[in-house]
């Protein structure tokens with residue numbers, strides 16, 4: 001049986017399945033008499049505090065093994081346990097309905113999870129799983145059932161689960177796990193991040209695969225194609241063994257490439273940088289030969305918690321990344337959050353059009369304390385390496401000026417407090433709104449660099465919601481309108497003497513590497529795994545060929561024509 005999901009960590013692996021069960025707990029429904037109500041409630045309170053303690057312990061373990069950023073995911077779990085509405089509702093129903101607390105709690109919890117899972121916001125939908133996860137843990141404590149843990153793994157296996165949270169993978173024998181397969185998840189879910197940092201293949205979003213696979217089944221995972229094959233026959237096994245050899249040879253070649261400079265055949269050098277989401281992604285950036293970090297998305301810090309992260313916590317992470325990457329540059333993007341990312345997992349505020357709403361720099365400028373805390377942390381870490389600050393979603397000069405005023409204020413405060421920082425820390429702006437692209441010449445006078453965020457620029461320029469599947473076919477980086485905007489931004493930046501990078505997905509897409517080189521992009525920032533491929537393309541063209549290609553495509557009228565030209569000029573010379 002072959003199933004398709006999302007391949008979130010590349011590579012091919014064949015192995016035995018280890019199914020992490022424990023999702024389905026059978027909870028009895030028992031009538032209780034009035035005298036037992038208090039005992040039930042006490043049992044519930046004890047289970048709440050035992051579970052909170054368990055999670056706190058896990059949090060410590062996760063922090064030690066995977067870093068604070070992963071550990072904070074568990075903060076949301078603690079919050080669920082502290083949710084007064086959930087607790088009171090449960091106790092109230094136990095009193096009124098005279099039913100055992102296990103049963104009542106599992107119903108109350110499922111109700112909350114269902115509300116969340118129906119949200120149109122993918123972040124909140126994800127929180128439904130947190131609620132269920134905590135619920136299962138609490139129920140296990142109420143029912144006195146021991147948790148099956150990944151720490152029990154003794155032989156090499158592929159872990160199959162509904163989902164994997166940091167709580168699940170804490171204490172896991174990493175050397176025994178050769179792949180991950182899960183029912184749900186996305187490129188940014190914990191499973192995906194973990195798999196990439198362990199460099200093992202993983203496929204997520206396979207719907208109900210954890211129910212289809214039995215422990216011991218033989219599996220093939222193709223983490224590149226996003227395919228899982230259950231109990232393959234010998235012909236398929238042979239085919240995948242060959243694919244695997246091919247993949248490994250290619251990987252080896254690409255790794256060798258990582259030591260070579262990113263320059264065109266005629267010696268024009270560019271920077272190939274990594275996009276990261278947490279300090280733990282740095283080893284992968286280094287392994288793939290990144291010339292620095294072109295985009296450190298700091299949102300991860302702020303998710304799944306009620307309180308924003310402290311200055312100290314951020315300082316530690318930024319300092320670590322800066323010093324590990326030194327002398328290479330690290331661009332820290334100030335957080336690009338929407339208003340709904342802060343709230344308790346059980347409330348659902350909504351914006352009608354969040355992508356056009358209260359996010360990015362708009363949010364920061366209205367949250368002085370949170371913004372200043374982040375800026376202070378970045379500035380203090382700037383003594384450790386080559387850090388720079390970048391603002392997301394700027395759409396006007398006023399916003400940029402205002403953001404820079406915050407930096408100046410933070411610097412002033414640090415001086416008064418006698419705390420050191422790099423006075424000359426560079427400031428850049430993301431060009432990801434069409435208005436910013438159109439006033440790039442004006443913005444360029446105020447900053448040290450640009451980074452084009454094509455993910456947003458494309459959605460705003462073509463007016464298509466980047467997560468709406470109905471209009472996904474219109475989302476085309478090859479749209480002549482997009483290419484012209486990019487050209488405009490690069491030319492404006494260069495005419496004012498600043499460098500222009502790109503950190504949207506387009507920068508890591510092989511098809512566009514040569515044309516972006518020709519348009520004059522100075523730095524390409526992408527997911528670390530994409531770096532070797534882009535490098536091999538850059539190294540296989542001359543700058544003049546690339547410039548000619550850029551000129552040619554700029555004269556075309558449609559995305560189809562552009563893609564045809566780029567496709568037919570497969571530039572890689574082996």
Ligand code: PEP
Pocket residue numbers: 295297336432452453454455456457503504505
């Ligand atoms: C972008 O918009 O291209 C970008 C890099 O930012 P994000 O994907 O984080 O919005």
Ligand code: MG
Pocket residue numbers: 392432453455456
């Ligand atoms: Mg963006």
